[in-house]
Amino acid sequence: MRRLVEHAKEVVRFAPVRPAVMAGIRAAIATVLPLVMAHALHVSGGLWLCLGGFNASFADKGGSYRARASSMGAGLCMGAVAAFLGAVAGQEAALSIAVALVWVTACSFGGVYGAAASVVGNTASSAFIVSLALPVHSWAEAFQRGGLLALGALWAMFLSLVLWPIRPYGPSRLAVAGGFRAVEAYAGEVARLFARGASAEAWQEQILLHHARIRETLEVAGSTLAATRRGRGESERGEQLLVLLQIAEVMFSTVIALGDVLESQRSEARAHPEWERVDAALGTFCLELQRLARGVEREGRVREPSALDWGAPTPEAARKLELEWEPGERAALGYAWRLVARLRGYVEAASKTETRLAGEFLASPGPPPSWAQQVLGPVRDNLSMGSLVFRHALRVGLTTTVAVAVSLAFIPSHGYWVTITVLTILQPYTGATFLRGLQRVGGTMVGGLLAAALATSLDTPTELMPFVFVTVAISIAIIPLNYGLYTVFLTLTFVLLAEFESGDFTLARVRVLNTLLGGGLALAGMWLLWERPERELLPEQLAAALRANREHLLLALSERVGPAAPPSESHFSEARRKIGLATINAEASFLRLMSEPRRRAEPIEPVMTLLAYLRRFAAAVISVAASPADGVSRESRVQVERFGNSAALVLEDLAEAVHRGRAPSPLPDLDGLLPVPEQEPLLRLQLERVARRIGVLHGAVSRRVAQTPLERPAAPGTP
Known part of the structure; x- marks a missing residue:
């Protein structure tokens, strides 16, 4: 009933x-x-x-x-x-x-x-x-x-x-553009607070003012876009707007991290030319967001992305800093520039998506696909x-x-x-x-x-x-x-x-x-006729999301493990894209399961926890990837490699357990594999958060097998 x-x-x-x-x-x-x-x-x-x-x-x-x-x-x-x-x-x-x-x-x-x-x-x-x-x-x-x-x-x-x-997509366009404008307003305020050396109280006031407003703006944009896509059916236009909205989300989180770095700098450091260049790069980011917002709002062709100077440090300046600055100061500046580079990558990705949104298509490297590839390829693949x-x-x-x-x-x-x-x-x-x-x-x-x-x-x-x-x-x-x-x-x-x-x-x-x-x-x-109920599809989607997060974790730790060439930003962008798509697919599959008339094979609470902590786990790994990777000692590299291998094995086991419907293997002691706090305090703190997220994911998968279909957990204290 x-x-x-x-x-x-x-x-x-x-x-x-x-x-x-x-x-x-x-x-x-x-x-x-x-x-x-x-x-x-x-x-x-x-x-x-x-x-x-x-x-x-x-x-x-x-x-x-x-x-x-x-x-x-x-x-x-x-x-x-x-x-x-x-x-x-x-x-x-x-x-x-x-x-x-x-x-x-x-x-x-x-x-x-x-x-x-x-x-x-x-x-x-x-x-x-x-x-x-x-x-x-x-x-x-x-x-x-x-x-x-x-x-x-x-x-x-x-x-x-x-x-x-x-x-018909006008309201959604305006809502997504509003998300870019909200992030731009916050980034501009971060730059102004840093430039004038604002107090901790002023930083806190702006955080309270902007964070809630931006979150509300992004939520409204998401609900508006979802309603438009639901009413008009799935379309490439709706998909491109969804990608732009997701880019605005990650821009917001990156600006938060950059603001935290800027706030922590002493007043004498703010006047240094290198930090002024970071501040100028943040101003460039604001200009690009204004351009993106205008492009999303209007129909038709868009102009090419502007060639503004982001002011990255030159090799000569880097060598000079190596001699003059303390290791902690160099690490903080390097972390800030890494975040700026991520913002630049997000702007470039958003510009390409905006071009597709306007009905234009970017030239792909190599020869264009032939008629047979365009017409017969999708038929052959399906x-x-x-x-x-x-x-x-x-x-x-x-x-x-x-x-x-x-x-x-x-x-x-x-x-x-x-x-x-x-x-x-x-x-x-x-x-x-x-x-x-x-x-x-x-x-x-x-x-x-x-x-x-x-x-x-x-x-x-x-x-x-x-x-x-x-x-x-x-x-x-x-x-x-x-x-x-x-x-x-x-x-x-x-x-x-x-x-x-x-x-x-x-x-x-x-x-x-x-x-x-x-x-x-x-x-x-x-x-x-060939029904595949969602109770069969959902485990596959959850396993795919866990494996995408596993690959992302290994990629983020690869810079801190060995002397091999570090992965490029394009590798990280592709890994984040796979995580986003896999998580969205899993969430959509769960929602479809809830609408099925015969949903008798999936407990609710463990899956909801699993979906929520997949996103939190991805955010924790993104924090690791964004932090500076230089200066890691040899002993710490060995510890990080052991931690990464063990964590990857746990995630693969969780994916297999979800897919096969079995209980996962016992969770190993990941905390014992972390680097020594005295040697790598920042990295250890970040990996501790990763380990805690893995523990929550492991518990959710274990409860998923133990609970009966659609069973809700008992309240604390109940028999």
Whole structure:
């Protein structure tokens, strides 16, 4: 019962984002105006003009003009072909079933080319199914149907790209840019406090003022971006904004570390030219953040990253400092410059991501990929049952084909609503499919009841068209808020249009019954055809995150172990990127598990602890990597190597234990392998934090095996 209540809450939960009112009105104009013109001019086939405009509006997921034109243009072409193909194949039942299997599977497999291709494939499949249910009697009618759908889509493209361009990711852009501006304000204040030799009280005041504000800004940006991506579907644009937000996060933590170093310097050290150069580099960082924020806020092309001077110390200055400064002072300055170098690397990474966000593509080293690599490469890489996209495409194709066969055999009226429901509900993951099914069925039932109540009072085009305009606008506007509510207004719209075209006022009941049947088929297909429940995927994701952290730890300690060449910043950036992706994947898998209807194989508390401390462990290792590595004694290097090897073995054992569902091996005494405090006080303190994080991870993995599914730990003192 509690699980049903949780699912019910998820069905009616609204995302914390404003409705896309302007996008809804624009979609209503693209959808309804062609239908009005067709009725006014007594042109048959207005429904296909309407469908073309609606599908093209739905395929507009934002981005640069080139990206939007490409996705909408692909939707136009695929939709026209789908309408023509469905009209021809619908003349024979056997041909309908065969072509449906091939076409829908191929369209679903198009997801290997990205989120935009997946949306185009879904709309093309829907157009095919509707056309399949309404066969024609000649090739000329089939060509006319495809042409009308293309004409409606062309009108939607002209409206979206020329007459009324809208920035659907505008709020997310502004929120992410606000994160950069908040970090820039804090970095500027750190530079000013250092320059004037502020007191400890002044530093503390600024920390209290800025840290909470920046954290709130980043949290708001994250929730805004998540809601936009959830409402509009995954897209490359949303992914690039997410990367930029993560870069702002690591910039914030790095500025905190740099501020701590600057605050610790004596007043006489602040006046030294080398520390003044650090202060100037921080000013350069602020200028770059201002440029990044402006670039993120606007659409279109961005200018090249500026060639500002970051003022790194010259070799001559370094040799002079070696003679004049104490070891502690040199270490502090070296640590500060290491942090500045990290900030510069983050700026360069953000600049590249910002360029991709604007629809531009950076030239890759080496020759550009060939046509075969671009087109055939993703297909070749995913032609196996191990591919999630391939399994999902087969599942959608087979389930849709069964729905087509059932509709042809047993459903005389509007059987395509069964198939459309299957196409809409089926998602790559079980939890998402179940949630979408509940929202689709519930929304269709409510919308069907409303349509039945309103059908008799809207019996002329003059009364119907304004009402349909409003319902289309509302349905598109509220997609980011809640899919179920979107389904209510979508059902209301198309049931009224279908009833008006056919004069049959019982279609609301037919729509509800057909949707219920389609929902049942979709869930059956999800559970019977190559389902990999999240309880099987989550251990793999957790193990991958643990192994990514293991590699990062070994990389961070490699500078302090041997005389080999130290890893470059690009190596660290790639390691951090792998950690971020692996942790995000594990967190997303856990959230999907919580939405599954049959989640009986995973305790909650240990996994939540494991996910939280994976990020804290990564932060502790980043602190080690950012600290100076020079001056480590030979004895300490031996101790660090032993510690690193033991810690790496523990992390690998934890990954294997998570993956196999077994208890981990006993935790060794990592504290006994730490360097001597008198020789390496800073490094020992940092490695102590790493060891404590490993202990927490080990405990979480142990409890995960010991607890029963979804068991919550007892409160202290309870039997």
